[in-house]
Amino acid sequence: MRILLTGSSGWLGRFLAPLLRANGHSVTGLDVAPGADTDxxxxxxxxxxxxxxFAERGIEAVIHGGALHKPDIARYPAQAFIDVNVTGTLNLLEAAAKAGHDRFVFTSTTSLMISQAIRDEAGDAAVWLDxxxxxxxPxxxxxxxxxxxxxxxxLAWLNDGLNCVVLRTSRFFPEEDDTHRxxxxxxxxANExxxxxxxxxxxxxxxxxxxEKAPEIGxxxxxxxxxxxFARSECAELKRDAPAVIARHFPDALELYHAKGWEFPRSIGRVYDAGRAERRLGFRCExxxxxxxxxxxxGRPLPFAHDPAYISPKEDAAPA
Known part of the structure; x- marks a missing residue:
């Protein structure tokens, strides 16, 4: 399948473009910054x-991962977010519908589920989010x-019959958190x-x-x-004493953490439940x-990437 992958120079694109090709797809990468997988x-x-x-590449499906993200709020005006995240998505959806596509995958975010009240974590229990x-x-x-x-x-699904799967991904950036240190x-x-x-x-x-599943999902x-x-029934204890809950599920975790010089979170204020993706989409993180x-x-390397020096390609390519 000939796929248009937006955001192909970004962190997700670095992993997704090779995976798509390894599974037999032809990938056209579109991004505002150059990259190994950007055409x-x-x-x-x-x-x-x-x-x-769409016309020149004979695009048959879209994975729309390109966007301005939360750290970009400090760098770009609100209008830029509307132009890229809203108008850009509409452009792709309309082009896909016009081309008669039967699938469209959109990279969204769990961040849109977090109101200010949830972010403040002022309640007596962790907020269970599904x-x-x-x-x-937001x-x-x-x-x-x-x-x-x-x-x-x-709307593209309702009005045009374009099968769209929205993935609200939680955090997977490699760099340091831009607010918590x-x-x-x-x-x-590791805690997250x-x-x-x-x-x-x-x-x-x-x-x-x-x-693959978009046509059967709609x-x-x-x-x-x-x-x-964790279980939903543990939300109050997670907020009050997260280390006790973690130790109950993983009895040797505290010892392993101490050897690494790490700390458990004292309190956990929100939990994302990805169970529905497993039940309906058939996906579970490895x-x-x-x-x-x-x-x-x-004593093996950690199974996730951490790169304090990582800079978004669009910023790295921007003139000084």
Whole structure:
């Protein structure tokens, strides 16, 4: 299948483009920055460019991973988020519908599920988040535009019969967190695999499966995150004493952490439940917290990427 992959120079594209090719697909990469898997330099907000790529490359399906992200809020105005995340998505959906496509995969984010109240974590229990959670009240322009783009996908399915699978991915960036630095980056990423992170490799696998399953799904949105070991009934204790809950599920984790010089989270305020993606899409992440502990026990490299020096290609390519 001839696939247009947007965001091909980014972190997800680095993993997804080779995976698609390994599975027999022809990939045209579109990104605003050059990269090993990028064939066309330009923006999804440029409708003429999108139409030209569809015509010249004979595109048969789209995986739309290109976007402005949460750290970009400090660098770009709100209008840029609307242009790229909303108008860009509409451009691709309309081009796909016009071309008679039967599948479209959209990379969304769990961030759009986090209201300011959820982010403040002021309650007495962790917030359990699944696809039925709501109302959705994104706290910033990134979340607002990604939610709008999801709704455009829904309309494309209703109005044009374009099968669209939306993947609300949790965190998989390799760099340091742009707001929290209390723990080392590796320690924080390991902790987050308990409740709000996945690896880029797993994110790529989810997109490949979504591409294959889109015609039988029609339209749906899925949380994609490492499977949490926790149960909804543990939410109050997770907020009050997360180390006790972690130790109950993983009895030797504290010893392994101490040997590494790491710390457990004292409190966990939210948990993403990716169970529906497993039940309906047939997808489950291969890497989670248990695999981190396996690596620590065996002295192997950690099963996730951490790169404090990572810079988004679009920023790295920008003139000084």
């Amino acid at each position: 066309v330099i330009g923006s999804v907000a440029d409708r003429a460019l999108v139409d030209r790529v 696809e039925a959670s709501g109302p959705l009240e 706290r910033n322009i990134y979340g607002v535009t990604k939610l709008a783009a999801e709704q455009l996908c829904r 209390a723990l080392s980056g590796e320690n924080m990423k 695999l308990l409740h709000r992170r996945l690896t880029a490799g797993d994110a790529a696998r989810a997109h490949l499966l979504a591409l 339209f749906d949105a899925f949380i994609v995150s490492a499977p949490t070991p 890497t989670g917290f248990a695999e981190v502990l396996d690596a620590l026990r065996a």
